[in-house]
Amino acid sequence: MKVSVALCTYNGENYLNEQIDSILNQTRKVDEIVVCDDRSTDSTFEILEVYAKSYPDVFKVVKNETTLRSVKNFEKAISLCTGDVIFLSDQDDSWVPEKVANIIRFFEANPTINVVATNGYCMDENSDISAKYAFWDVPYLLENEGILFQYAKLISCVSNIATGASMAIRKEIVKDCLPFPEIKNFHHDEWMAIIACKSESFRMLPEKYFNYRIHSSQQVGGVFHAYTPKTKKMLVEVFDISNFSISFSNAKKKLKRYTIAHQRNVLLAKYVSPYQDYFKIIVAENETLYNELKKAMLQHYPIKARVLFLTDKWFNKRQLIRST
Numbered sequence: 001m002k003v004s005v006a007l008c009t010y011n012g013e014n015y016l017n018e019q020i021d022s023i024l025n026q027t028r029k030v031d032e033i034v035v036c037d038d039r040s041t042d043s044t045f046e047i048l049e050v051y052a053k054s055y056p057d058v059f060k061v062v063k064n065e066t067t068l069r070s071v072k073n074f075e076k077a078i079s080l081c082t083g084d085v086i087f088l089s090d091q092d093d094s095w096v097p098e099k100v101a102n103i104i105r106f107f108e109a110n111p112t113i114n115v116v117a118t119n120g121y122c123m124d125e126n127s128d129i130s131a132k133y134a135f136w137d138v139p140y141l142l143e144n145e146g147i148l149f150q151y152a153k154l155i156s157c158v159s160n161i162a163t164g165a166s167m168a169i170r171k172e173i174v175k176d177c178l179p180f181p182e183i184k185n186f187h188h189d190e191w192m193a194i195i196a197c198k199s200e201s202f203r204m205l206p207e208k209y210f211n212y213r214i215h216s217s218q219q220v221g222g223v224f225h226a227y228t229p230k231t232k233k234m235l236v237e238v239f240d241i242s243n244f245s246i247s248f249s250n251a252k253k254k255l256k257r258y259t260i261a262h263q264r265n266v267l268l269a270k271y272v273s274p275y276q277d278y279f280k281i282i283v284a285e286n287e288t289l290y291n292e293l294k295k296a297m298l299q300h301y302p303i304k305a306r307v308l309f310l311t312d313k314w315f316n317k318r319q320l321i322r323s324t
Contacts, residue, residue, distance in 0.1 A: 002084045003084070004081035008091065009040060009091045011040045012042075028101035032058060036074075038069065060080065094211045102207065115202045125215045133232060152194070154239055173196060259318045265279055266323045
């Protein structure tokens with residue numbers, strides 16, 4: 001398999017060298033690194049030019065004529081890749097040395113899987129690693145509890161567990177995913193995971209193959225949570241859509257997740273794409289889960305639930321929006 005990396009940059013001078021070096025130092029060498037720079041104003045592009053001169057057969061560096069922002073920049077970078085497998089890369093993380101080798105090995109052993117996302121470590125601004133829970137832990141936490149789940153429902157109706165910085169895709173699914181929808185607060189990684197879930201070709205690997213950096217200027221935060229039994233219980237209860245005997249606090253969290261997912265799914269069902277009918281089905285499933293949870297909350301916590309539902313309606317919190 002020819003391996004490409006789609007790397008998007010914007011003012012990433014602080015951590016870019018560490019990320020690129022971790023890609024170049026993989027035990028299974030990559031064949032191509034396509035970088036789309038979104039008109040950086042710091043030294044990012046100069047750093048990229050140095051790598052391009054040092055590795056002319058590997059690097060393809062493009063400076064955008066206009067600012068595209070993250071989603072459309074990744075769309076461009078992916079479209080320029082020529083590899084059989086395309087690894088997505090942020091500018092501020094770093095990769096475990098065996099990442100490419102092990103994921104390629106997984107693709108070779110699983111020909112029906114088109115999109116893979118993985119678990120990862122929490123890394124700070126000084127590149128120090130700390131123990132944390134993340135949504136990436138959800139699949140194996142559910143498996144360890146013997147809880148059956150479907151990736152499609154977890155990602156579409158609860159919350160996205162697939163992060164682009166951890167993702168690798170087969171070239172053949174690109175045509176099904178592009179162009180990426182331009183919807184507020186909706187990202188390309190979530191879209192690709194959902195599209196792959198439709199054909200049951202998505203898989204989340206429990207191994208930690210990258211270091212996800214937490215710093216003050218990153219675009220997406222809220223990834224990690226305290227490494228405690230309380231957090232573990234919360235993740236299991238919120239993502240186990242079949243379990244209604246949960247704490248009131250976690251039921252509220254789950255209800256909020258259903259609401260956020262529903263708002264996004266309604267927009268996707270209206271967005272002109274080949275998947276409109278698919279998202280209409282997801283909207284209906286989303287609404288069923290929401291209503292079943294509210295009914296269960298009334299049964300388990302009759303007073304608390306009634307008070308919550310009244311105040312939520314008054315302040316327009318945790319409410320479904322009209323889907324038609």
